Amino acid sequence: MILTRLRHELDNLSKSERRIAEVILADPEAAVHATTAEIARKAEVSDPMISRLCRGLGCKGFPEFKVQLAQNLAKNTSYVTRSVSVNDNADTYVNKLISANQGALEYLRKELDISTIEAAVEALDKAKRIEIFGMGGCSSIAQDAQHKLFRLGTPTIAYEDNLKQRMAAAAADEHSVILFISFTGRTHATIETAHTAKLSGAKVIAITEPNSPLAAASDIVITSGSELEDTTIYVPMTTRIMILTIIDILATGLALKRSPGIDEHLKKIKESLDNTKAERK
Incomplete structure (x- = not known):
């Protein structure tokens, strides 16, 4: 203490x-x-x-x-x-x-290691398909990551079911980037799926504990900050905030890398929502 x-x-x-x-x-x-x-x-x-x-x-x-x-x-x-x-x-x-x-x-x-962030953004930029895997408490974070990234021009999907994750990892290729989100990086199913993704030729990015088995199985590792919080016993709160921040950083980095070309694309998406909201009084 x-x-x-x-x-x-x-x-x-x-x-x-x-x-x-x-x-x-x-x-x-x-x-x-x-x-x-x-x-x-x-x-x-x-x-x-x-x-x-x-x-x-x-x-x-x-x-x-x-x-x-x-x-x-x-x-x-x-x-x-x-x-x-x-x-x-x-x-x-x-x-x-x-x-x-x-x-x-x-x-x-x-x-945060800036060169690691740059490498992750570069990998996302080159990908022809982005898949995001998160289970349990990380599943909602994976959905948030999909919501951020799918608008930036690359087909993006999030899976929380491990059987779907396994199938997607097996079907991946060298044009795929799979982003794993895990608080501890020690869930057997997640580690096995990461190995499958690597064998398929996919680029594996993990936001997780740096000294975990998942980190060892990944190409690019971004710390989740879970060393500050015992996520095996306590509800992950600060760790969740940190991972959501990292997702925002990656999405921002990718958007900036693709600007100004992506700007018109984002404008079209934004305008598609204009008629879905009530006017402000």
Whole structure:
């Protein structure tokens, strides 16, 4: 637990780091919602000292530290999310969840590898067919990805049924890109389907845990951020937000890559909906 680690390290910290630790330990709840600048001001240290302390505790930065801190503050196990406690009132859990999501997106900003994003966009751009596979909690994300990508000029379909996924993977070829979305990357059926897709010659992109078997079976791996959240026990919340953000990034990258040629195509699609909405008063 991050608070326990922080307490144990107090005597080993520099004077500046110790002041930061004391500010956090004095009011961990406030630290979850605080910015780097606010903590630095209270501890009378420079902003970079906050990141230095967080790295010393095994975190990659203050956003990841805040996510772990929010998880640590749950006094009783909640099967909803680690970020909250069963005794939290509405004001508390609203702020905790918003802070956890903010921290997760900051973590994603630092962890996303731009060259990997560029490679994924390039693969999507070259594909003659895009298929998106997601099961369980990832099925709705796969549908959202289809909704974003099908408008950009390439036939796109999402499958949530594993039997359909297996058949589609077997029927794929070198012109296909299959995008796998998985919180853990450890579901046997998903891993087997990824291997089938590779044998068929398809380009396999996975948004998943980087150290998972699914990642090992993929050509391009984009972190899902699931290392911040135990998705095998808790309802994936911050992870879902991060994956949806990645989908938006890929769709935006593909749209920009195909501009200005795609603009008229998108305009036609938008205009097809004009008569489906009531006029604003």
